[in-house]
Amino acid sequence: MNLLPQILMCPPDYYGIEYEINPWMDTDRPADRHAAQHQWHGLRDLLEQLGARITLIDPVPGLPDLVFTANAALVHDDVAVMANFRYAQRQRETPINAQWFRTHGFRVEFLPEGLAFEGAGDALFCGDTLFAGYRIRSDMRSEQLIGEMLNCRVIALPLVDPYYYHLDTCFCPLAPGIALYYPGAFDHYGIDALRAHIETLIPVDADEARHFACNAVVVGKAVVSNSGSPKMQAALQGLGFATYDTPLSEFVKAGGSAKCLTLRLNGEEALQHRPESIVADRTSRV
Numbered sequence: 001m002n003l004l005p006q007i008l009m010c011p012p013d014y015y016g017i018e019y020e021i022n023p024w025m026d027t028d029r030p031a032d033r034h035a036a037q038h039q040w041h042g043l044r045d046l047l048e049q050l051g052a053r054i055t056l057i058d059p060v061p062g063l064p065d066l067v068f069t070a071n072a073a074l075v076h077d078d079v080a081v082m083a084n085f086r087y088a089q090r091q092r093e094t095p096i097n098a099q100w101f102r103t104h105g106f107r108v109e110f111l112p113e114g115l116a117f118e119g120a121g122d123a124l125f126c127g128d129t130l131f132a133g134y135r136i137r138s139d140m141r142s143e144q145l146i147g148e149m150l151n152c153r154v155i156a157l158p159l160v161d162p163y164y165y166h167l168d169t170c171f172c173p174l175a176p177g178i179a180l181y182y183p184g185a186f187d188h189y190g191i192d193a194l195r196a197h198i199e200t201l202i203p204v205d206a207d208e209a210r211h212f213a214c215n216a217v218v219v220g221k222a223v224v225s226n227s228g229s230p231k232m233q234a235a236l237q238g239l240g241f242a243t244y245d246t247p248l249s250e251f252v253k254a255g256g257s258a259k260c261l262t263l264r265l266n267g268e269e270a271l272q273h274r275p276e277s278i279v280a281d282r283t284s285r286v
């Protein structure tokens with residue numbers, strides 16, 4: 001059995017700031033395509049060095065945000081619950097992503113039309129519970145339906161700051177019972193819900209949150225994030241994690257960073273329940 005962490009990425013060949021659907025994006029502040037390629041490869045190489053296996057989906061002209069594979073779907077065991085993007089600019093990504101999941105052995109599920117949901121960007125397991133961000137990009141009803149579909153508990157968290165429009169920009173499960181979060185992105189009820197369900201919550205300050213400290217990729221005990229979050233890294237090192245950073249400033253211009261550029265295909269480290277099937281080598285089924 002292949003236990004390597006498997007991660008889906010999309011090369012940034014057609015990446016750019018071509019529209020504005022979150023406050024980070026400004027079409028007058030374009031991304032440098034050459035620098036973006038370089039940064040994307042830096043992230044990919046680092047994840048591979050840490051033991052992840054990277055699987056690619058082909059980039060498509062006219063879909064600059066396809067590079068943010070975290071939004072493609074919520075993957076759990078062999079099920080991929082496809083995104084229903086809030087904005088028309090990203091809606092054409094879904095058939096392309098669905099086709100990829102189908103041909104790679106996943107059971108593809110769709111939510112009812114009109115219910116927004118943006119994949120792993122807004123739905124992250126910590127322990128056996130699915131934490132789900134809603135209000136800005138996903139609807140709470142979508143997340144309730146996913147809970148029924150996957151038969152798991154869902155804690156729905158309203159996102160209150162437009163800069164932290166996806167849950168993965170302000171919350172990062174690291175292991176069962178341990179997560180990073182940026183308190184400024186949640187209301188009191190959200191913070192209380194996080195505290196009630198996660199034993200060790202590590203706060204990130206506003207300055208490091210802006211550098212996407214919470215948008216980290218976890219591979220075993222290694223945590224990979226954009227450059228610029230030394231306090232977060234020191235806190236994680238104190239808990240026994242190994243921290244790595246790599247510059248991703250070209251992607252921050254679109255409101256994304258390390259985690260957004262990846263989608264874990266065989267069970268995040270923070271997921272408690274890891275049935276045999278989710279650690280099996282899925283990409284070899286092609």
Ligand code: ARG
Pocket residue numbers: 021022025065068070071090120121122166168169254255256257259260
């Ligand atoms: N420009 C993209 C959007 O606004 C960025 C997506 C970032 N992805 C994420 N998982 N946070 O949709």
